[in-house]
Structures are given as C-alpha cells and as structure tokens.
Amino acid sequence: MKAAWDLGINTIDTANVYSNGESERLISKFLKKYNIPRHQTVIATKCYSVVANDPSIQSFTVPGIGDLPEYVNQSGLSRAAIFNAVDASLARLETPYIDLLQIHRFDPANEYSLVYREEEREMMAYCKYNGIGVIPWSPLAAGFLARPVGTETIRLNSIKGTPREKKLIGGDTTIVNRVEELAQKKNCKMSQISLAWAAAKVTSPIVGVNSIQRLRESIITGIELTAEEMVYLEEPYEPKVVRGHL
Template sequence: MEYVKFGATGLEVSRICLGCMTYGDPNRGTHEWSLNEEMSRPLIRQAIELGINFFDTANTYSNGSSEEIVGRAIKDFARRDDIVLATKVFNRMRPGPNGAGLSRKAIFDEIDNSLRRLGTDYVDLYQIHRLDHTTPIEETLEALHDIVKAGKARYIGASSMYAWQFAKAIYTSRLNGWTQFVSMQNHLNLLYREEEREMLPFCQDQKIAVIPWSPLARGRLTRDWDETTARSETDEFGKTLYTQAMEADRRIVEAVGTIAKARGVPRAQIATAWILQKSPVTAPIIGASKPGHLTDAVASLAIKLTPDEIEALEQPYIPHRVAGFK
C-alpha cells in the first residue's frame, strides 16, 4: 500500500479509500443492493489487512446502518487511531422540519447521531454531502468550525458542487478565521471528466485533497457495455449518471477492455490506474462487494499507464452536462 499526505494537511491516508455505501442493511433506506453485516465484515477486514486505512461512509447510507456496520468492524479489526474515518451530512434522515440539510441544528444533531452509530468519539473527516441552497453558507461553515473545535471532527471536507461555490466557501472560512475545507469528494472517472475543467485545477492550486466518488462509473468500466448487474438494475441514482453520450462512453469502455487484455489484467485495474495518475487525485473511493474488487484496487497502484494508453482511453470523450449534483 502507498500512503500520501491528505492535501495540505499532515494527515496520511492510503491511496485507496474504501467507500462504504456498499455496506448496510438492504431493508433500510434505498440501497436494496447493499450487503448486510455478515457479508460486509470480511471485506472491511480484508481492506484493513491490505493496508487501507481510509474509510468513507455517510449518515444516509442505508439509513444509518452503514455507519453502524463500519463502526463495529473497525472496533473489532483495527486500532481506532490507525484508521482515517470519514462520514457525511446533508441528506434527509427523518421526516419533517430539520430532518435534512446543513443548518446549525441539523449539523449538530447529525454529528452526534453519526458518532453514536460509529461508536467513536470523533471522525477524522466530516463532509457536507452536497450544498444546502436554503441555508446561508456562513451558518454552515461556522457550525462545521465549531464541530472541529469541539473535538468531534479533525478535518472538514466537501462533495460535489461547482468550483465557484467551493471557492466561495473556502474564501468565506478564511475571511472569518474558521476551519477550512481540506478535501473535495467529486464525481470523476473515464466516463465523466467535467471536473478537469475547473475543480481539479482549483484543488491543485489550493493543495486540496481530491477523493473522487464512482471512479469505476458504477462498474460500467469493469465489464462489457451491455452487461448488467443486480446493482446496476436497481441503482436509481446511478441510472441518472451515464446516459448522455452512450456511443462515446461505449468506445471508452472498449478501450479499457483492449488495454486490459493487452496487459493481462482485469479492466478495473486499468480504470483505477487512470484515475490514480490523474493530478491532483489523492485517493479514489472504491466500492467493494467481492474480495477481488479490493485486490484489483490495490494491484492498480503498480500499473503505470503509458502516454499512448492514456490517449487511447481519453480520446473518445466528449463534453457532458453536469451530473451528480444540482
């Protein structure tokens, strides 16, 4: 395993982050494809044994049960101090007023709920899952600052938004002497590269960690174009992401397959190697529902794509509308 600094911070994280949306009670929330605790625990243990120290979940994943499963597994399989644990806040957790969003009340309530489910006194990274357009950014940022000063989170991060919105948030924190976002969790893979226009250059300039979600495009980059899985057939959010440029996307998927065949490795290793070589990516967030998903992710660290291979993978891409947030 390789370890790198987390943006401009002194925190060290594995170059592979395990995304924990896969782990949760399939009867809670909207992820009917998620793995229950009995099936999840061996994969979390395998990740730790492979040297992965960075785990990303969210309060909303399987209505809180992902946090519960991850928290218990980390307690059983690792020392808490050795783990970099990240979770998120924003999406609805209960009906009625104040059950979602980034108000001071919602943030203070949800950090305590997440800590209880995770079974820990603090999270290493507390992230806003999306922007709350109904709450002043100053209210959100000051609340996050207070969470850090209370010792409930070590760092704060953000997820998918426009680069100008991210810049505004960081400037507002600096202006007021509040804790600043140190990371951006954004949508980036071979089938969706719009983040290369503004967000990635901004993060590189500001030394902000980049931890992309869906680096394998919900698995589309790992299999034949027409092949489906139980998750792809039931993942309603995933169905909204990759329908804009089907012919161009198909050619990219075929290019991944061609290079993987020539190298004698699974396609997932090629797609992951591409994003690992994309500056300024810190650690892609990999979902794993099978042991091979983890071994492929780690093996991808040893693959260095040539300029010709990168050109073959990138050449078919055409511009896309923003996908993954509003």
C-alpha cells in the same frame, strides 16, 4: 472490512445517510469485534442529508423530508445541522472523534471517471491551484468501465428505467473498448485500468466493493499508465450535460 484491514487498508469511507446510519454502526461493530485500535484507523464520514427515524425509509426517496417537524436541524449545512449530524455519527460510530468530516453535497468533487469528466471544466483546475484534495465517486461509472460493452449484470438491470440508470453515449463505447484493450495488454482487470487512470488524476477515487475479490481488484499497486496510454483513453471523450449526484 476485515479482509481490507488484513490487506493493509486502514481508511474507511462512510456517511451518516448510508443505510440510515447502519453503515456507521457496522464500522463500530467491526472495530470492536477484531479489537482494532481506533487510532490505527482513519474514519471519514459525511453530513448533509436526513437520517430517517424509520430504518426502512431511504430519505432521498422522500421529497421534502427535511422540512418535516421531526427533522428540524437534521439536514443541510447550518451550524446546528452540522453539530447535530456530528453528534449522531459519533454515537453510531461509538468513537470520540471523526478523522475527516465531509460535506456530502456542494463539495469540491463529484462524479468523475473516463466517461464523465465534466469536473474538468473548472473544478479540477480550481482544486489543484488551491491545494484542495479531490475524492470523486463512481470512478468505474456504475461498472461500465469494469466490463466489456454489452455485459449485463443484476445491478444494471435493476436500475433500468430509473433516475439512476446510466447509458453509454457519444464516445463512451470507444473508451470502454480501449480500457478492455489495455487490460488485455497489461494482463489485468478493466477496473484496474480505469482506477489507475482515475488515481493519476485525483487524490483518491472512492471505490465501492461488494466482495473480497472486488476489493483485491481495487488495489492497483504496480499498475501504471504511460502518458501515451492516458491520452489514448481520454481522446474519444465527448462533453456531456452536467448532471447531479444521481
């Protein structure tokens, strides 16, 4: 986070459920450690899911956890649940306010990338017509759009055979190859081509980074795609079955 701040990034996206609230606590520690004025940052968090009392439990792995007595009004989008979630997030963030509170499910944006564009069926046009911002997740499709076809990683191997596993199907392989081609042409990273495409389509894609190098690569200032290049990347896409957040 310090590296991001030093690079001029002042918006932090988190959620109450990330690491059972620990993500919000880390943001608080970060602001305190480096004496960063709260008013100079933009903190976006989310509500909907249960934050488990036991830090070792990931609530999404426990079906029906929100129905347990100890979690009454701790999940969902009822008035009480939202107020409880906000109070809990404020306590973990140790801040008097939240800049942007997002509904973590049923929001007007979902997964969106060069290899998953089903939001274009209705949602994208609806949001554009009504002036609604779109901040989709997974713009790099779990890394598929950031490296050549066939590249294996620890992360991809760790989710094989699980509900989170994603595979290239239909025209996806051709799309990834074209991303690689344009990256070589423009002397930049494949991830930057993919993010440049996404940035031209939405308000701001949510990018996950796990190192300072990846953080730097996610800053795409100066990297733009022509109209012809946008079409070239999009042309091989084949419609997919609409899927949920997994």
